[in-house]
Amino acid sequence: MNSGIKKLSRYRRHRFARPALLVVALISMGATFQVASALPSTTRMETTAQSTLIEEGKRIFAQGCSSCHGLNAEGSGIAPSLIGVGAASVDFQVGTGRMPMADMSQQAMRKTPIYNAEQTAALAAYVASLAPGPDAINEAQLTFERDGNTAEGGELFRTNCAMCHNFAGQGGALTQGKYAPTLMGVDAKHIYEAMITGPQSMPVFSDKTITPEEKLSIIKWIKAAEKEPNLGGASLGRVGPVTEGLLVWTFGLGLLIGIAVWLTVKAK
Amino acid sequence: MTNEISKFQDPGLPEHVHRKTDIDPKAADRAERQVAILFVLSAIFTVVAIYSYIFIPDDRFFFLPIMGDTNAHQLLLGIGMAFALLFIGLGLVHWAKMLMPDTEVIAERHEFRSPDEDRADFVSTVKVQAGAAGLGRRSLIKRTLGLALGISALTPLVMLRDLGPLPKKELEKTSWKTGTRLVTDPGDRPIRPEDLEVGAVAQVLPELAEGQERTLADIGKDAVLLIRLRPTEFQLDAQRLSWTHDGIIAFSKICSHMGCAVALYEQQTKHLLCPCHQSTFDVTRAAKVIFGPAARPLPQLAIMVDKDGYLVAQQPFTESVGPSYWERSS
Amino acid sequence: MKKSERIAGNVAGYVDDRTGAAKWLRKNLTKVFPDHWSFMLGEIVLYSFIILLLSGTFLTFWFDPSQRDVIYQGSYEPLKNIEMSASYASTLHISFDVRGGLLMRQIHHWAALIFMAGMIAHLMRVFFTGAFRKPREANWLIGVGLVTLGIVEGFLGYSLPDDLLSGTGIRIAEAIIQALPVVGSYLAFFAFGGAFPGHVFIPRIFTVHVLLLPGIFLALITIHLMLVWYQKHTQYPGPGRTEKNVVGYPLMPIYMAKAGGFFFIVFGVTALLGAVASINPIWLYGPYNPGQISAGSQPDFYMGWLDGLVRMAPPIETHAFGHTISWNILIPGLIIPGILFTLMALYPFIESWMTGDKNEHHLLDRPRNNPNRTAIGAMSLAFILVILINGGNDIIATHFALTINQIMWFTRIGVIVIPPITFVITKRICLSLQRADREKVLHGRETGRLVMLPHGEFIEVHEELTPAQKFTLTQHEQNRALEVPASDANGVLNPQGLKGKLRARFSQAHVEQIPAPTESEAKALEGGHH
Secondary structure (H helix, E strand, O other), X not given: OHHHHHHHHHHHHOOOHHHHHHHHHHHHHHHHHOOOOHHHHHHHHHHHHHHHHHHHHHHXXXXXXXXXXXXXXXXXXXXXXXXXXXXXXXXXXXXXXXXXXXXXXXXXXXXXXXXXXXXXXXXXXXHHHHOOOOOOOOHHHOOHHHHOOHHHHHHHHHHHOHHHHOOOOOOEEOHHXXXXXXXXXXXXXXXXXXXXXXXXXXXEOOOOOOOHHHHHHHHHHHHHHHHOOEOOOEOHHHOOHHHHHHHHHHHHHHHHHHHHHHHHOOOO | OOOOOOOOOOOOOOOOOOOHHHHOHHXXXXXXXXXXXXXXXXXXXXXXXXXXXXXXXXXXXXXXXXXXXXXXXXXXXXHHHHHHHHHHHHHHXXXXXXXXXXXXXXXXXXXXXXXXXXXXXXXXXXXXXXXXHOOOOOHHHHHHHHHHHHHHOHHHHHHHHHHOOOOOOHHHOOOOOOOOEEEEOOOOOXXXXXXXXXXXXXXXXXXXXXXXXXXXXXXXXXOEEEEEOOHHXXXXXXXXXXXXXXXXXXXXXXXXXXXXXXXXXXXXXXEEEOOOXXXXXXXXHOOEEEEOOOOXXXXXXXXXXXXXXXXXXXXXXXXXXXXXXXXXXX | OOHHHHHHHHHHHHHHHHHOOHHHHHHHHOOEEOOOHHHHHHHHHHHHHHHHHHHHHHHHOOOOOOOOEEEOOOOOHHHOOOEEEHHHHHHHHHHHHOOOHHHHHHHHHHHHHHHHHHHHHHHHHHHHOOOOOOOOHHHHHHHHHHHHHHHHHHHHHHHOOOEHHHHHHHHHHHHHHHHOXXXXXXXXXXXXXXXXXXXXXXXXXXXXXXXXXXXXXHHHHHXXXXXXXXXXXXXXXEOOEOOOEEEEEEHHHHHHHHHHHHHHHHHHHHHHHHHHEOOOOHHHHOEOOOOOOOOOOOOOHHHHHHHHHHHHOOOOEEEEOOEEEEHHHHHHHHHHHHHHHHHHHHHHHHHHHHHOOOOOOOEOOOHHHOHHHHHHHHHHXXXXXXXXXXXXXXXXXXXXXXXXXXXXXXXXXXXXXXXXXXXXXXXXXXXXXXXXXXXXXXXXXXXXXXXXXXXXXXXXXXXXXXXXXXXXXXXXXXXXXXXXXXXXXOOOEOOOHXXXXXXXXXXXXXXXXXXXXXXXXXHHHHHHHO
């Protein structure tokens, strides 16, 4: 009983919380009026709420997305089809502000999202209704603090992620101007969704080859790296020896030469 | 009139200009005090360093602009040490500049060349001594000595032989055999084709037999990257196509250029990039090199499915993995 | 006599009784050293070498140079229970469980970078001022040897912790060894005690890093300094400074105080870097595993140019008669660096051959007064800089919104085009500066003050230079080109052949300069004014 409440309380900040509450309120309202025949009626209510969400999503899609992805999300010459990409993909792309794209550049960039949580959920529900695909990740699944193992996550990260995102998750260059973005400051949810959907250049990391627990470990390691203070002083961007070399020629040798000039100038 | 004569004349060393500290005793006293202050500052910073070493716990952090969260122990110990040293140095230099005599001194150079008679003397001494030793006449001794000296260097070289084993066929071999299961790295779990969605990758290693251990040297040759595409995306010849399974293709992850792990897969372009030297390989065309210094495609591992439905190697690699070497035949 | 003086006298007496060193010591304590900031660059190198010895010794007290597998149990949480080599684990131990260990590690690494940067700056100073000329060719050779060994020593040093980045570096070094024709795979197997990475490489390079190479360094540096001492330091031209003297301050007390003070300053700056700036955070890289890699894997800057060269190499391999030659590794990894370092080592002899100059030189050149040499130096620098940029192309690409492919192509073309352009431009600039010097000597320095003449014309006031300035700007030698005799005494045409012609051509390029104004010219001009 107690654990049930705890479980429930974990959902209270979820973005479905409000619609869900609404549904619960409606159900309870209906229940008071139609005590005997409550069951069939609530099912109808739920489906209604869901279809309203999809309707809303379809409306937003037609306004904001269809010019590139096609009226029925079938894709076009400039944008891929969204049929079967699933809610996870929409939640990642729209939730991180990558979609809608500001310009037709090489790669969609992370920016402030245009749609709020409810609108994103509606869009996700609409795209998910077209064909089945990976579900969006909800907060309840992100138990990395409890279930993840930082050190194992580091091993997995170095084998599967570091080649693109760099040893500390700072990002790196791909071919032809594409790049793997930094992972610092990215929501755990979006990291997870990126792994299962493979946005843009990124490949998919299947749940069988990297299990959900392992994915949580990777997230835990990334979050630890993000929080890790600079143990040895200014981090210099954590990008390896390039910035170190730059600093030694500018500050290091520069300062020493400056002092050497002072040292050899005649005193007045 | 030659060029030399009409050159501008050397006016000689400019007259020595006295410093303030040379003529004003007050300025000299001030300089002395400044030097002393620098030395005292140095001592204070040594105290800071030692205090930090003993009393500041090494898990305390504080926020500094630009530097971010900084370790107090490390920073103050270092700052204390740095400024203790810097102020000693600055003090010494300031002392030298302000208070030590600053009159420039001229020292004469002497020609390195010895007088002619000394050189002649030297040459004749060498000749006489060499003659006495019979160096000119006894050519047999000279030649055999040369031989002995030259050949004696071989012993220590030969003795380096036991540094390592002969390569033999070692560079051609990997742990992949016919039927070796592909397992995840890390995790060592076997993989079924349906575990991979289109666009998925997996880092894999050969499955270990019971009680076997995996060394880094094994990983350095065995590491494989598994990629799933749509089967229609391949542009492979019949043999290479038969090495894939339902859109799943496997390549050695060890770069054919210098051996770095080539695991940087771009799902949209189907290109593999090596982050060391940026060789780019096209997965759809059997890892053909399309950019960068690598001269050979990545070796492809032929895969199939065993009776339990797991991915296994059809056969060992048909060529050596990793960077080239002299004995490599293709 | 004061007590302290008496004691000093006694000590001196004791030493002299046993060595007879009093005369030698007296002479050398008053040894004169010229003062110029650029003469301190070599000292930066010497002092950072001492810092490296001290900090390195500190690190060896805890470092365990072994590739035996251990399970990490130290205090750095994100690596707990991970399997790694003992050398990586002990480096983590130094960083997190030895107080001040991380500071000392960072001081050691920063000192290594300052050591290399200082050597390169010192080498550039010696080159551009012509300090390598007779009688100092031997010291130039030793210097080139030290730079080469410094690169190797630095590489071995950053390989020791056995982290993911350094392991990647060793992997590439192994590929270069393996690419050597005929003996490559044998040498690789001997060096690594079997297949890469094996279990013996780090203990082996540890001995080389802490014993063999520092020993050679110490010997070479000693000879280098003894030659400087014996041959006396070069000096910049100026009033009172000639080929026959050296003007400066005596060793005791001024130079002792300044040089001693500068040691503490170099140590202080290095410690400051170690305190405020993170370098080589090996705990973030993780232990080495040949199946792993990080984006943006680069070596330290002194190897970066090599990496850039390897990156831009064309993809050429020869497969014939059952053997493989990897030109894509050999050319950028061995052949071009070999040619570069050989040319650099031989440059004093090449220049003396080109100019026919066999004289001793103790006065330095102002770089502008030797346009050809300065242009050759600038050209070489341009070459190194272009390939160094390619060595960091991935970091540059992500930080400046470029593509690695663009930078690669820019540097592939640039490495051929930019150095010659740099040569021509530098030579032009030098000649213009010479012309400006000439103008200044003959017409005075432009003051920027405008004066109206009685008849309304505006002129700029030119201030005449002092005799000292005039001398400094005109003292340099006016070289004459070598001449090739068209035929020798016996009437044989072109007796020196192609070599002679080439030499004459080089010589001509080398002496190209604006004639330094003479006093008579100045007088003639003055006469014209009155």
